[in-house]
Amino acid sequence: MSRPSDLIQGTLDLLILRTISIEPKHGWAIAKRIQQVSDDVLQVTQGALYPALHRLEQQGWISSNWQLTDTGREAKFYRLTKAGAAQLKKELAQWERLSNAIGLVIRTA
Amino acid sequence: MSRPSDLIQGTLDLLILRTISIEPKHGWAIAKRIQQVSDDVLQVTQGALYPALHRLEQQGWISSNWQLTDTGREAKFYRLTKAGAAQLKKELAQWERLSNAIGLVIRTA
DNA sequence: GCATATATGTAAGTAATTTAGGTATGATAA
DNA sequence: TTATCATACCTAAATTACTTACATATATGC
Numbered sequence: 001m002s003r004p005s006d007l008i009q010g011t012l013d014l015l016i017l018r019t020i021s022i023e024p025k026h027g028w029a030i031a032k033r034i035q036q037v038s039d040d041v042l043q044v045t046q047g048a049l050y051p052a053l054h055r056l057e058q059q060g061w062i063s064s065n066w067q068l069t070d071t072g073r074e075a076k077f078y079r080l081t082k083a084g085a086a087q088l089k090k091e092l093a094q095w096e097r098l099s100n101a102i103g104l105v106i107r108t109a
Numbered sequence: 110m111s112r113p114s115d116l117i118q119g120t121l122d123l124l125i126l127r128t129i130s131i132e133p134k135h136g137w138a139i140a141k142r143i144q145q146v147s148d149d150v151l152q153v154t155q156g157a158l159y160p161a162l163h164r165l166e167q168q169g170w171i172s173s174n175w176q177l178t179d180t181g182r183e184a185k186f187y188r189l190t191k192a193g194a195a196q197l198k199k200e201l202a203q204w205e206r207l208s209n210a211i212g213l214v215i216r217t218a
Numbered sequence: 219g220c221a222t223a224t225a226t227g228t229a230a231g232t233a234a235t236t237t238a239g240g241t242a243t244g245a246t247a248a
Numbered sequence: 249t250t251a252t253c254a255t256a257c258c259t260a261a262a263t264t265a266c267t268t269a270c271a272t273a274t275a276t277g278c
Contacts (some may be wrong), residue, residue, distance in 0.1 A: 006236095007235075008120075009264090018215055026257095027256075029256095041206055045236070047239095047258095048234075048235060051234085051259085071245090072244075098116075098150065099208050102204070104147050105147055106201065137224065154268085159226070163227095184225060
């Protein structure tokens with residue numbers, strides 16, 4: 001079966017970077033936020049989320065520190081680095097470029 | 110390195126199905142057509158193209174027969190099956206759904 | 219006779235997911 | 249009080265699509 005898929009492959013980094021570009025958030029909250037904002041269309045599973053966060057941190061696009069949530073629990077908060085902001089810009093441009101191109105094919109073919 | 114990527118992962122089937130939904134085409138022509146229509150943004154390499162065509166044929170969404178091209182060469186022409194038309198419809202809907210959702214995250218976050 | 223564009227294909231490697239686990243704590247209900 | 253749920257972190261195996269790099273063959277133009 002072709003997977004129903006809750007994500008378009010390769011867009012998760014963009015979604016995460018964009019989400020924490022507003023304000024720092026911990027992983028769980030990032031996933032919730034993406035789901036909410038997308039009207040429950042995009043589902044970020046934990047198996048995709050945490051590896052992505054570690055990947056992004058390793059590349060220096062986000063950084064983390066432990067903080068208390070509003071509900072009084074320890075959680076790892078992630079924020080954009082300067083390099084991350086640049087990367088976000090790149091990924092936004094790339095997404096526009098490619099999704100527009102797909103739109104062209106769909107409408108023109 | 111994050112790949113520059115000439116395709117959004119998972120969209121190639123959609124692009125192929127849509128392209129031959131206008132009229133049957135052989136593999137090489139499909140790739141050329143996608144590239145042209147997308148203003149050279151989307152590049153379908155042969156290593157992605159042929160396995161995708163075989164995959165789609167195996168799933169019964171396209172069928173093929175050898176014909177002569179306008180340039181007088183033998184080539185394998187692919188056309189949509191009835192099941193393929195249904196699949197194309199599904200994939201179009203899925204693309205709209207997911208790309209809109211990403212748009213929401215980008216604009217709202 | 220040789221290079222180039224057309225045309226088909228395969229194979230190894232890579233990377234992002236899915237699926238399926240596991241651990242731990244604070245809050246809520248029985 | 250103890251059981252359960254939502255929150256919060258994590259990893260590993262498997263899947264899959266794609267990239268990169270080959271290999272082959274024919275028609276056309278020089």
